[in-house]
Every structure is written in structure tokens, then in C-alpha cells.
Amino acid sequence: MAVVSKGLEGVVAAETELGEVKGQEGILYYCGYDINELAGHVSYEEVVYLLFHNRLPNRYELDKLTTALRAERELPQGVIDFLTRAPKDAKPIDIMRTAVSMLGCYNVSRHDLAMSENMATAIRLVSQVGVIAAYFHRARQGLDLPPVRKDLSEAAHFLYLITGEVPSKEAEATLDVAYVLHAEHGFNASTFTARVVASTLSDMYSAISAAIGALKGPLHGGANEGVIHMLEEIGSPDKVDAWVEDALAQKKKIMGIGHRVYKVLDPRAPHLKTMAIKLSNELGEAKWIQMSERIATIMRERKGLNANVDFYSATVYYSLGIPTDLFTPIFAISRMSGWTAHVLEQWKDNRLFRPLSEYVGKPYGQKVLPIDER
Incomplete structure (x- = not known):
């Protein structure tokens, strides 16, 4: 079956x-x-x-x-x-x-x-x-x-x-x-x-x-753009806790947190985190990584979810001066x-993909009524 x-x-x-x-x-x-x-x-x-x-x-x-x-x-x-x-x-x-x-x-x-x-x-x-x-x-x-x-x-x-x-x-x-x-x-x-x-x-x-x-x-590659939009919406490190609490209460998705496959830390995230911290320090604009770190901490403690590759790549690209819509x-x-x-x-070694589906629609044997009787 x-x-x-x-x-x-x-x-x-x-x-x-x-x-x-x-x-x-x-x-x-x-x-x-x-x-x-x-x-x-x-x-x-x-x-x-x-x-x-x-x-x-x-x-x-x-x-x-x-x-x-x-x-x-x-x-x-x-x-x-x-x-x-x-x-x-x-x-x-x-x-x-x-x-x-x-x-x-x-x-x-x-x-x-x-x-x-x-x-x-x-x-x-x-x-x-x-x-x-x-x-x-x-x-x-x-x-x-x-x-x-x-x-x-x-x-x-x-x-x-x-x-x-x-x-x-x-x-x-x-x-x-x-x-x-x-x-x-x-x-x-x-x-x-x-x-x-x-x-x-x-x-x-x-x-x-x-x-x-x-x-x-x-839900795929567009997530890294969502991270920067989220950080811009929050605005400053002192507003992170309240923003996250409100987002969780409304069951909103926190962009860049969690992963469909990884149940522990995304192995790519630490590399990007290190680069994000370095770039932020060089630019003298630490608020982005500070907000990111606070969000990551809250989500890890509250939900057991870790940051994924999109979470820190957004800060890296932003710090390189790359426009958000190019992420x-x-x-x-x-x-x-x-x-x-x-x-x-x-x-x-090609084989055409042709998965099956399970029909869950109306019962079989539907009858067609004349159009004036529908």
C-alpha cells in the first residue's frame, strides 16, 4: 500500500x-x-x-x-x-x-x-x-x-x-x-x-x-531577505524581547530560525556568524548582530530552535553593502x-519522477445534472 x-x-x-x-x-x-x-x-x-x-x-x-x-x-x-x-x-x-x-x-x-x-x-x-x-x-x-x-x-x-x-x-x-x-x-x-x-x-x-x-x-531562499526586514522592523537591540514575545503570541514565523531538516544547529550558521561579527565590528555598526544574537538566544531557550544559514547570511550580505533584494x-x-x-x-541514470497521490475528494460515481438543475 x-x-x-x-x-x-x-x-x-x-x-x-x-x-x-x-x-x-x-x-x-x-x-x-x-x-x-x-x-x-x-x-x-x-x-x-x-x-x-x-x-x-x-x-x-x-x-x-x-x-x-x-x-x-x-x-x-x-x-x-x-x-x-x-x-x-x-x-x-x-x-x-x-x-x-x-x-x-x-x-x-x-x-x-x-x-x-x-x-x-x-x-x-x-x-x-x-x-x-x-x-x-x-x-x-x-x-x-x-x-x-x-x-x-x-x-x-x-x-x-x-x-x-x-x-x-x-x-x-x-x-x-x-x-x-x-x-x-x-x-x-x-x-x-x-x-x-x-x-x-x-x-x-x-x-x-x-x-x-x-x-x-x-520558505526557501527568500528567507534571508526576511531576516533583514525583521531586524529593520525591530529597530534596536532594546526592542528585541518585546518584539519576539509579540511575534510568538501571534504565532508569527521568526525568519531565519529553525530548519526543515536540521534538528540541531545548522553547521553553516557558525561560519556566517563569525563573519557577521567581524564585519559588524569593522563597520562599527554592531546593532544588527546584537539583535540577531538576542533573537537566537530567545528562540533557543523558548522554543529549542536554532538559527539557520539564512539568519546570519543576511547580516553578512548587508554588511558587504549588498542590497536586500539581491540576497x-x-x-x-x-x-x-x-x-x-x-x-x-x-x-x-535518468528515471522520470512520477509520484502517486492519494485521492481524498468527493465519493466516486458523481452524476452530472443538467445545468438548469444544479
Whole structure:
């Protein structure tokens, strides 16, 4: 007899070699590597290679991947035209979803490194998604679009594009670690969405566009934007306790607290917390991290819930001067490596996803009455 599991909780839908989330223990693995072994020790580009090839690269392999990524940064002119003409008040994540879909209409390879077309598409998406986000952000402000460069890392290049200036090594390293922490997370909603679309043997652009749509939701990637909005609403550390008490009384969700899978502390949160504290101290603006810490303490004591990756990533991005509505697109930029790796893995041994459902509607055998008798 079929087992019904709302939200597919506890259901194993497929096998993967890419990521493992051990929620009860608070452990996250990428291809067998603990996230604590990777964060701060390898670059985002190394993680991209790890997810694509199930092992870390040697220097030659990393250089080869880096060359391919940097060679693909130029966007088709049609996509640039869309970014400059799109409504200035549109949500950046919606622009990203549409622009990624548009890329599928061009799909012109520029690098000369031999690889399969699917791998080339994956590299192209990892390379271009940050350019899309940055160019729209510049365009909506009426600013020029800086030419892409081939001498900067993925993290540094994104910061360069949104500001027009090469970032400091500290800012680059901070965003790079954030990219590493967000790259992969098992069969989360957006990754599963990508695999479902890919299982139909649709193209990678369609699968990734669908994944971005799933990420947009406030119960998934949109949560980090909600954290900053929450902190702005509270206003100051002395108002935290009363705000949280009122929110709990009204059964409102506290953004960035708790996780669907992790029953203990999210292993990514301490890395982002450390960076958030450091950035707050450097900027001399400690109230954001002070409010965050107080909220986390109250929720841990009152509800037994811990902060998740979104809780501190919001303060990190805010401290880097990144606009709040770019937080979810940044999530997509880093997760692009995981999404495309999962699509590639899905196609290695494809099986169309087609779950069952349990009918709970009206009794069978309903009769159609003439329209004048209904």
C-alpha cells in the first residue's frame, strides 16, 4: 500500500553522490567532505569542480575550470537588452529567472576546452548568473554596465560588477566562503525541482529556471531577505524581547530560525556568524548582530530552535553593502553549481519522477445534472 508523506518528508526519491544533510546531527557533506573541512579552506571554484567531478581538483584542473568559467562571462546582447529595459522595480530574482530562461535561446559556446555540451552549459550558467544579477542591479539605477573581466574570482567579479570597483581581499574572501556554504544542500525544494524537470529530459535552462522559481519562495531562499526586514522592523537591540514575545503570541514565523531538516544547529550558521561579527565590528555598526544574537538566544531557550544559514547570511550580505533584494539572487548564484551538478547526475541514470497521490475528494460515481438543475 502506498505511504502518504505530506511534503515528501522522509521519502527517499533518488540516490545522489553530491550532498548529504544529516539533520539530527547537524552535519553537511559535499561529496564526502564535511562543510567545516571546506569552508575557509577551498575556493568556490574548487567546490564547483568537486560537485561536477566528485573530487577536488589539482592545480592544473582548477586552472582549466577557472579559464572556462571566465571565458563564458559575456552575456548575449539580447539578454543585456532585456536587463536594461526590464521594469526597474521588478524583483531581481524574477529578472534572473527570466534571463536564465532567455540564455537557452542562445546557448553559444565561446571557450575552446573540449567537454560535453551538458557540462559546457553547466559551466556557462555558473559563470553568467552573477553577471545577470549585477547587470540588472546596475541598470535599474541608471548606471553603466562594467565590462566583464577575466582576472577575478567568481566572488570578486560579482562584487566588482555591482560596485564598479575591485573589492578588497577581505570582502572577496567573505563572499567566497558564503558561496561555498550555499553551493549544495541535498534534495532541497529548488534542487528537487531542477531534478524533476530534468527527469523529463527537458533542457538544463528549463530545469534551472524552475529551480530559481522554487528558490524565490520565503520558505526557501527568500528567507534571508526576511531576516533583514525583521531586524529593520525591530529597530534596536532594546526592542528585541518585546518584539519576539509579540511575534510568538501571534504565532508569527521568526525568519531565519529553525530548519526543515536540521534538528540541531545548522553547521553553516557558525561560519556566517563569525563573519557577521567581524564585519559588524569593522563597520562599527554592531546593532544588527546584537539583535540577531538576542533573537537566537530567545528562540533557543523558548522554543529549542536554532538559527539557520539564512539568519546570519543576511547580516553578512548587508554588511558587504549588498542590497536586500539581491540576497536571494546571491543564494542562486552560489547554488547554481549544486543545481547544475544535480541535473548532470540526474541524466546519468535518468528515471522520470512520477509520484502517486492519494485521492481524498468527493465519493466516486458523481452524476452530472443538467445545468438548469444544479
